[in-house]
Amino acid sequence: MDQPVKFYQTGTFTVGNRLLGEGQRSVQADMERTNSLNSGHRACQGCGEALGARYAIDAAMRATGNRLIAVNATGCLEVFSTPYPETSWQIPWLHSLFGNAAAVASGVAAAQRALGRKDVRVIAQGGDGGTTDIGFGCLSGMFERNDDVLYICYDNEAYMNTGVQRSSATPPAARTATTPAVGALPGNVFGTGKNLPRIAMAHRIPYVATASVASLRDLERKVTDAMAIEGSRYIHIHVPCPLGWGSAPENTIKVARLAVESGLFPLFEARHGEVTSRTPIRRRVPVTEYLELQKRFAHLFGKSPDVERIAHIQAIADRNIAEFGLLS
C-alpha cells in the first residue's frame, strides 16, 4: 500500500486486517497465534486484564519465536487463569507470591544465562497492587540491576481479586471497599498515589511504555518492540474492570478509550528516562464522559454534582495533556 491507513475502532472490529499487509496485521488475527492464555479461563465478562494479557503474551511469543517464560504475581490474572485443577496457560508459567514477581523473574532470567539458553526471554506480570504496592521493592531492585525482564503491569486501579480495595494506583475520588463513598470526602483521597511509569523512567531503564486495551495493536507493537530490547523493560497497561469500576462489561474498550481521550491515561513511550513518543488524542473528551460510565464515581454525580472535585480531576487530565503534549 502507498498510504498508511489508520483504523479507528469506533465501536466495531469489522474494519481490520483484511486491508492490511501481513506484517501489519494483529497477532491475534493470526490463525497460528499461540493462544498463550487459552480460552476456558474464569475471568469476568468484559475483563480488561484478560484481554490485555492475551494480546501482550501472544505478541511476546511471536517476537521471541515462542521462547518465553512467564512469572505471575498473585492476583486476578493468576487466579482466573489457573483454577484448580486446570490451567489456561500454554506457555511455561510460574506463580510464586504476591510481592515478588519481579525478583522471581530475575531469577528465571539468571538461570537462562547460567544454563546457556540465550534465546529464552522472561516476562513478569502482575496487577497494580502487586506492582505499585507490595511488589514495589522487588520491582525497583529488578530495574536497578537492569535484569533482562519485561515487567507488565495490568492496572485496574485497585486490589480487585480480594474484593476491590484501594491501591496506590487507585485514582482520586474512586470508590473502593477501603475508600468508601461516604462522609465529607467520599471515595479515594486526592494527593496520594504513585505513578509507576514515571518511577520506572526514573530508574532510566531501556524501555517504559503505557498502553491500553483501547489500542490493542499499539499494545502489541509496544510489547514486540520491548522484546527486541535487552535489560529491564516496563509496560503499564490500563485495563478496566467492570466489576470493580461498576462499568458495563460491554463498555470495557469504550471506557478504556475515554480514559485515553480525556487525557487521564496518556499513552507514551520512554527510553532511559526520556519520553520518546506519545500518542496524540484524536478526539478530546471532558473527564465527565469517562467518569459517568463507572459506578465507582457515581457519588460525584447525581442531584448535586461535586463540581469542585470533578474540576480537580479535569485539572489532572489537563496537566497530563500539557506535560505530554497530547494535543498537537
Added chain:
Amino acid sequence: MLKQTEGSRAVAEAIALCRPQVICAYPITPQTHIVEALGEMVKEGGIAGCEFINVESEFAALSVAIGASAAGARSYTATSSQGLLFMAEAVYNAAGLGLPIVMTIGNRAIGAPINIWNDHSDSMSMRDAGWIQLYAETNQEALDLHIQAFRLAEELSCPVMVCMDGFILTHAYDRVDVPLQRDVDAYLPPFEPRQMLDPAEPVSIGAMVGPEAFTEVRYLSHHKQLRALRLIPDLAEAFRARFGRDSGGLIRSYRTEDAETIVVALGSVNGTVQEVVDEMRADGSRIGSVSICSFRPFPLAALRETLQAARRVVVLEKCLAVGLGGIVSDGVRKSLSGIVLNGYTVIAGLGGRAITRQSLRRLFEDAQRDELDQVTFLDLNADLVSHALDRESATRRTGPTAEALLRRLGTVASRIG
C-alpha cells in the same frame, strides 16, 4: 586439602565446589562473609557458569532463588535472623513448590531487642515450613553438610537449610579439609529437576489447590521428610565412603552407651559439652551427650534408641518457646513417648551469651542430683530480673525494658566473657 581458614570461607569454598548456577545475596551479619567470598569467586571467574546477583532484600534473595530453581538452575542463598523472617513467605513457598534450594543460616538471635549474636531462634522460627534443617557442630561439618545438602535437596525435591552458629562458627578460624573438585563431582551429580520452566515443554507451576487436594499435597511433603530420615544417613555414609570422614547423619552420640545422664544439644555447643562430659567421666560420672544434626526431619526413632536407657535427659537449647519453655525439648519428649525418665530443659546461650565449661559442669552436676527445675535459664542474672520486676510493680512508665536492664548492668565493653 587442609586449610586454616574462616568458617564462612570454608563454606563458600564448599558451595563453589558444588557448581552452583545462581547465587543471590543480601547482606546480614553474620552470614555476609559467605556470600562475599562467593561473589569474589564468581567475579574472578572461579565458578564457571554461575550468575551472582546482588538483591535488594532477603525476600528478593529467596525469590530469585525460587525463580532460578524453577527454571532448572542449582540455586543458593544465605541469611540469618531478621533476614530469614523477612523472607518467611518465600520460605514456605519454596518448600510448598518442592524446589531444591540450599540456604545457609548463620544462626543469629531475632529481635526485638536487636541482637547480632548467636542463638537458634531464627532457624527455629521456620522449623515447620517444610525445609530440611541440618545443624553443623564444627566448621568442617558446616563445609561437608553443604555438599550433602545439594544432593539431598535434589534427590528429594525439597529445600535444605544448613545451620551454623553465627560468629562462633562463621567467624572462627579452624583447620578444615576442603575436598577436591573431582570428589565432589563424583558425589554430587548435575542437577536434574523434577519440574522445569521450559518453552519446549510448558508447564504451569504454582497454581491454587483447593480443599480437594491440599491435604494430600501437605501429606506428601510430610512423607518426603520421613523419607529423608532414611536418606540422610545414607548420604552421610556415602560421604564417608568418598571423603573419609563422619559428617552429618541424623544424630551423633558421645559416650552414651552406659550413661545415666544424657545431654542433648544442637550445633557448636556440643564441642564444649563433650569436653565437660570427658571431665566428668574422668571423675566417675556416667554421663554422655547427643548432638542432633538433622532437626527436620526430627529423628524420633534414633533419639529414642539412644536415650531410652538413661535416667535423665538434659536438653540444652539456644532457643525459647516463649511461655512454654523448650522447643527442642518438645521433640525429645515426643521421642520418649511412653518412657518414664526425668527430662530437663535448659535455655542457654540466648543472644550470644557464652556457654562456659564451668557453668555446664555445675549444671550437669545439679542434673545428676535431680536438683534442676523443669526449665532452667542458664546463668540467668537474677538481680537484673528482680530489679526489673520491682520497677514494673512500682511504676507504670518504666520506659523500654531492654534499656532499663542495660543501664542497671553498666558498661559491658570492659568485661570478659
Added chain:
Amino acid sequence: MFQIRLHGRGGQGVVSGAEMLSVAAFLEGRYAQAFPSFGSERMGAPVMAFCRIDDKEIRLREPVLEPDALIVQDPTLLHQVELFSGLRPAGRVLINSTRSFDELGLSGLAQGPRGFVLCSLPATELALKHVGRAVPNAALLGGFAAVTGLVAIESVLAAIRQKFRGVVAEKNIEAAKEAYDLAVKMRESAHA
C-alpha cells in the same frame, strides 16, 4: 592446650592477629582455633579475640577465660578493661607500648605471686616505621614468638604472608622480625 587472649580496639587488627597466630600454628602441623568477640562494629571500641592451640582437635567453644598469654594491642585499655582476668600463673603478657611495665604501673603485677611474665614492645612504632600504618598486630606476633616460644618466627612470617599481599606482607614481616629480635634481646638482657 595453650590459650591466648588478644585485647585492643576496633580497627587495630586484633582479630586478624588472632587469625594469623592460628595460621602460624597450623603451618607447624598443630590444631588451632581463632575467633573474635566484639560489640558494635565501630572503630575504637574495646575488642577481644581468642586463639587456642593444641595438638589434637579443639572442641571447646567458650571464650578464653583463663588465658596462658595475653597480647594487649592498646595500652589505653589497661585501666579500663579487666585485661588480666583469669590469666594463669606464669602467664605471659605482651603489651604494645613504648613504656616499660614499670612506667605503665604494672610492676606490682610483674612481681606478684602469680609470676606473670610481662614484656612491652613498641609495636605501633615498629609498624609505623616499616609499614607506615599504626596496625601493630604483625609486630606483636613477632614478639609473641620470642616471648612464648609457642610458634616459630618462621611460622609467624609465613602466616603474615598468607594474610597480607605483596609489598604489604613484606613490610609487616620486617616489623615482625624487628619485634622478634627486640624481644629476644630483652629476654637475654633480663637473664643476664
